[in-house]
Amino acid sequence: MNRNQLHDQNLKLVLQQIFNNHPTSRIEISHQLNLNKSTVSSLYNTLMADGYLSELGLGDASTAGGRKPTLVAINQDYGYTLTFDLGYRHLHALATNLNGHIWQYDRIDTKGQTIHDMIDRINQYIAQLQETDTTSHGLLGICFSIHGIVNQNRVQTSPFIDMDGVDLEQVFSDRYQVPVVLENEANLSAIYERDFNGARQLNSTVTISIHRGIGAGVILHRDLFRGEHGDAGEIGQTILNVTTNDQGRLTPIRAEEISSEDAIIRQVEEQKGLDNLDRSDIVRLYRDHDTDLAVILQRATIAISSLIYNTMRTLDPDAFFLNSPLIEELPDLLTQIRAGYQKLAQNDVTIDLTTNARLATVLGGCSLITHKALALDGYELTFERPETSTPTEQ
Template sequence: MVQRSMNRNQLHDQNLSFVLQQIFNNHPTSRIEISHQLSLNKSTISSLYNTLMAAGYLRELGLGEASTAGGRKPTLVEINRDYGYTVTFDLGYRHLHALVTFLDGHVWKYDRIETQGQSIHEMLDQIKQYLDDRDQESTTSHGLLGICFSIHGIVMDNQVQTSPFIEMADVDLEQVFTTAYQVPVVLENEANLAAVYERDFNGARDLNSTVTVSIHRGIGAGIILKRDLFRGEHGDAGEIGQTVVSIAQDGAGNPHPVHAEDISSEDAIIQEIEDKKGLASLDRAGVVALYEKHDMDTIAVLTQFTTAIGGLIYNLMRSLDPDAFFLNSPLVEEIPDLLTQIRGVYQRLAQNDVPINLTQNARLATVLGGCSLITHRVLGLDHYELNFERPSADETA
């Protein structure tokens, strides 16, 4: 389990991380169970356990049941949720989504804040006020532990490279919030966070490789390969909305690429239906209403959409060969027939049964993925698998 080249301190630190991981993933558990799982002797486990307890990371729950062989009843333990909390912000075009979670990953608070038309500086003021309000409400011993930002654009080396929907005005989010709050700050692409959510919260724990296709104002893919998030060399991996699906020509005969999200994003769908129906200010709810009324123009546009998405998934399968696909799409969630159609298109092309499933709890997928990422960072477990429980409806109402 341990490389021979490790020195004593490195071995101690690695075993400490293993013990913390076991307690996070198997709550409640006990020292004897951790000893069995890690194949470490009881005295070593007790020493590591006492270190974590002294740091405040653990909470003892009382005695459990004795084993069938008899002996003393074990003391049960879990992660101490009252140690502190993390906050994830999804910087959407119309809304700021904020999720506050305790150290054990359980949800404390979720809010959606109207931001349409605001500058990035106005949004930052709202974020700081939100953090200050949570600080006033918190009864945890260590307060704010870390912040994650979900970005609808390309992120590399914890910096926003492109932000098509929000003008960032050269704001360095990591610097601003690290300086202000003295906690770790993590930035990640929203589609990547949706993929992390599937891996750590939502039942994909037994899958090695998955692709989560997020369909909102644009289209992106979060790619998990061999259980790790794959970003590419420059953070561009998964920017499938920019895939060229055809080449058009302008009036002068110059080639003009048509990208996947030009015809298959939610915004593109709404725009096309507006054009066909002579409508204005149509939204997702309006599209759903028209579909349920069997409006032929809407059905035609959505048929084009499902054909394009089915083909896009087929291309991703040929490139990445994952175990499963997930669709993070509020529109598909509200019109389940679209998922059936997408599966049908894919199967006709691929002649295989790779699962295509809908992301459950899509409204919170990116912020819950952010919860996982920042919790890993706060606990010093970036390269360790942590399993989170999906929050109940009451927690996220």
């Protein structure tokens, strides 16, 4: 490295240390990075002058005595980022301060709306935030969670929302002059598990997102694995069985046709001759010990167990996480999935439920766009997991 490159790297390392260890002090940063005090002080002063830091007062002196250190943290009033999850029925909107703390979360009904309607609603939402924003730099970046395949920051496929040729990056970067990042929603759930669950320090994980369809976010050696064309993790398309008709034509049966939340609802509707069921109806039927539903759920949990087994044999991760609001409401299903996996694999891989399933995707987006706003792509940042979620409706 030349001198400027070394300075830039050290500046980022100091910023990373402050983000991950707030509150901290210059002397602690010096110890952690093995940099001399004068170098750290110079880098610290640069970040302070740029407005990234906020001094919190004096800490405790060391056991050897001396001056009390000045404690510092990321300045949450520097600016904010936004993440929008473009769901089929709802637009999930999350505003977070630069330190990753939640400022505002809303769940907005968008069922039946076009992508153009959604864009108008997003612009209205941003305008409302800007009216109450008191930060020094305002909006710093936007992340979009896409229920489809994303490659090179472009939507390649979107099975549930017709994108109508809209380039979200161009539309929003032109309007707001900030970085705009697009990512698959299952990948963002995987990023959430990596960055908001730092205590586990798992090296490789797979997060299986079970909603309208099924997808997986894959973290290998702490990095998100997207594949060459953004298709990695499309495990809902895994073929579990193949039927043959009289003409010899093969009909594949895919995993998400059996075990996605929408597939479960559709099977119950067909079995009972009902229409317009939703998750709450499935939960009610389960608690009423409905026998038709029990059979459907048994097939679904076996299919998910099989997906986990096949993925385990392919990727060998440390743990699996299931991002599923339905399983979150019916935790007995997780017990069945674990039991089904044990019958197939006879090993003790961790299979856990993603906590805060509604916020997992947008919090993963928060991490992605915060990295971009701080110019810390490729640097590990650790975020605080919110204890509860209290979505509001608009």
